[in-house]
Amino acid sequence: MFFxxxxxxxxxxxxxxxxxxxxxMGAIEWFKDAGITMSWWKWLVSxxxxxxxxxxxxxxxxxMGEGEAAAGWKMLLFTLPVLIITGFAVYRILKIGTEKKKx
Amino acid sequence: xxxxxxxxxxxxxxxxxxxxxxxVATQVIAVPALGFKEAASKESHTGxxxxxxxxxxxxxxxxxxxxxxxxxxxxxxxxxTGPNSRPNQMVDMxxxxxxxxxxxxxQNPEWKPEDGREALxxxxxxxxxxxxxxxxxxxxxxxxxxxxTVNIPAWVANHETYDDHFALSLAYFGAWSEHAGYxxxxxxxxxxxxxxxxxxxxxxxxREVNKARDERGMRLKFKSPEHAAELIKKAAHLYGASVVGIxxxxxxxxxxxxxxxxxxxxxxxxxxxxxxxxxxxxxxxxGGGAAPEGGMPQMGDDPVxxxxxxxxxxxxxxxxxxxxxxxxxxxxxxxxNRARMAxxxxxxxxxxxxxxxxxHCPPMxxxxxxxxxxxxxxxxxxxxxxxxxxxxxxxxxxxxxxxTELEMAIDQPIDxxxxxxCKDCKICAEVCPSASxxxxxxxxxxxSRGIEHWDINNSTCYGYWMESMGPIGCRxxxxxxxxxxxxxxxxxxxxxxxxxxxxxxxxxxxxxxxKTLFDAPEASEYKxxxxxxxxxxxxxxxxxxxxxxxxxxxxDPHDLCN
Numbered sequence: 001m002f003f004x005x006x007x008x009x010x011x012x013x014x015x016x017x018x019x020x021x022x023x024x025m026g027a028i029e030w031f032k033d034a035g036i037t038m039s040w041w042k043w044l045v046s047x048x049x050x051x052x053x054x055x056x057x058x059x060x061x062x063x064m065g066e067g068e069a070a071a072g073w074k075m076l077l078f079t080l081p082v083l084i085i086t087g088f089a090v091y092r093i094l095k096i097g098t099e100k101k102k103x
Numbered sequence: 104x105x106x107x108x109x110x111x112x113x114x115x116x117x118x119x120x121x122x123x124x125x126x127v128a129t130q131v132i133a134v135p136a137l138g139f140k141e142a143a144s145k146e147s148h149t150g151x152x153x154x155x156x157x158x159x160x161x162x163x164x165x166x167x168x169x170x171x172x173x174x175x176x177x178x179x180x181x182x183x184t185g186p187n188s189r190p191n192q193m194v195d196m197x198x199x200x201x202x203x204x205x206x207x208x209x210q211n212p213e214w215k216p217e218d219g220r221e222a223l224x225x226x227x228x229x230x231x232x233x234x235x236x237x238x239x240x241x242x243x244x245x246x247x248x249x250x251x252t253v254n255i256p257a258w259v260a261n262h263e264t265y266d267d268h269f270a271l272s273l274a275y276f277g278a279w280s281e282h283a284g285y286x287x288x289x290x291x292x293x294x295x296x297x298x299x300x301x302x303x304x305x306x307x308x309x310r311e312v313n314k315a316r317d318e319r320g321m322r323l324k325f326k327s328p329e330h331a332a333e334l335i336k337k338a339a340h341l342y343g344a345s346v347v348g349i350x351x352x353x354x355x356x357x358x359x360x361x362x363x364x365x366x367x368x369x370x371x372x373x374x375x376x377x378x379x380x381x382x383x384x385x386x387x388x389x390g391g392g393a394a395p396e397g398g399m400p401q402m403g404d405d406p407v408x409x410x411x412x413x414x415x416x417x418x419x420x421x422x423x424x425x426x427x428x429x430x431x432x433x434x435x436x437x438x439x440n441r442a443r444m445a446x447x448x449x450x451x452x453x454x455x456x457x458x459x460x461x462x463h464c465p466p467m468x469x470x471x472x473x474x475x476x477x478x479x480x481x482x483x484x485x486x487x488x489x490x491x492x493x494x495x496x497x498x499x500x501x502x503x504x505x506x507t508e509l510e511m512a513i514d515q516p517i518d519x520x521x522x523x524x525c526k527d528c529k530i531c532a533e534v535c536p537s538a539s540x541x542x543x544x545x546x547x548x549x550x551s552r553g554i555e556h557w558d559i560n561n562s563t564c565y566g567y568w569m570e571s572m573g574p575i576g577c578r579x580x581x582x583x584x585x586x587x588x589x590x591x592x593x594x595x596x597x598x599x600x601x602x603x604x605x606x607x608x609x610x611x612x613x614x615x616x617x618k619t620l621f622d623a624p625e626a627s628e629y630k631x632x633x634x635x636x637x638x639x640x641x642x643x644x645x646x647x648x649x650x651x652x653x654x655x656x657x658x659d660p661h662d663l664c665n
Binding site: 009012013015016019020021022023024025026027028029030032033054055057058059060061062063064065066067068070071074075 | 427
């Protein structure tokens, strides 16, 4: 609620949706900088990983919100390293075709 | 000029790159924050969102319905192991059973436990009951006499010490109990009560109403059974039910004594226990009866009314904050009384449409065992703790029932994987302070009244009710059940993915996560001192903590654990 009369949640979701455009536009430029040539399946892998990343970050805080703080922190300690490691793995996958082209 | 263009391009790229990072940062902060906010919202308290069906009964059961319906349910999950017999309140209910045993002990003051139960001449129904469980390795007779002789005296002493700490819980649930007996118990036979409602204090016979409507050609006949089911479910939700299902009547689950019928109202004591025939006759009059060969004894054996063709099952959850603070701070009375009102209202609604109906409501105003009907109606599955586990509410659900002649489209039983989950999970058995829940890998050898199914030792279970502090009861098994979770997206994902995963990997992952992430006191910690310290599954909610509201600092039994 905002000033007790407005549910701010809707606006936050609106912002989250709007900045997705920035995320995609920025990603295109970052991939160009890294010399990564994106194909449809690479975009698919990236988007899926990113959604899992956001869900993996949101899940522990959801548990904390429902009053299971200990479970939330434990989950965060587990999911964060997993997400980072899989992030590196995804990055390696995105580089696959690029390295061949360079050679 | 060329340099300027290049600078502009670089600037745009940098802007997009920085914008992308800002976007990611925004989402990484906002999405978890939204998850936190959603979970903290009271709207995630399943069953308390509103009384509209789409809010409380949100799980799509259609894909999980058993194609073979009720027949497949019993063939697959509840195989018949012997002759069926109807449940008997005089032996099945631990409170009633213990009263009878203690009455027999009072009549035999010389009796000592080493004399054995046979020396008490309890009657053929109780003897058959205890013998059945002795075959299964349970001495329920000893468990039953432990409650009044050991547990209750200790319970009284502990209440004297610790009641002030639970003053708010006791007051809150005490207020719920004020109308536990309303509407008043049915004392007349179904042929009378099921056809009668009251309008401004005057009794109205629906047969007369229907006759008048027939004369006008205005009898309220439904367009189809589907129309009837839809309207009845709509009304049930609006009357307070969170989940509703419809099934058909199966007389084998009706109590052998129907309210307002039979001889059980004139229960007679066993006058001459040495005369076997006289004892059997007296026991039969008291609600006992001869056991069918290989089965459990009958009570009054009242006929199940023919107009009880359909069964509407209404489920209501406990308030979630106090529910997770069981066994010490919670009680059953909130959900019991909401369910009671919902069932009573619905039965009266159906009668006013011109169809005979009867309410069956908590705490003890039933003419049947409800669990099989709730399972048949697709509300949930029969869990290890012998409770119905529903996809929306887990084990946090209490039922009322309306039996009626109104023909409705029935719901099918479902398979959402609870049966398989329970085989591996065993969390309820692990937390149970009275060890009343089986650790067996499956239900083989666990049966009652000729049907194999999970059941609990209700003697030791009731024994713990008479041990816990605060309001009466336990409910720990359903509070700890991984299915008893609120309505937020994390549990929503689990609800959707678990039933459709054919590999069982998701099932195993959920059990692992539940046991690894969610801490809970050891089973012994819930017990009374010196074995435990009256632990709760989760701390009391702030609003039930007396020290938050009052100027007192009463002795806290949980300090015993520190």
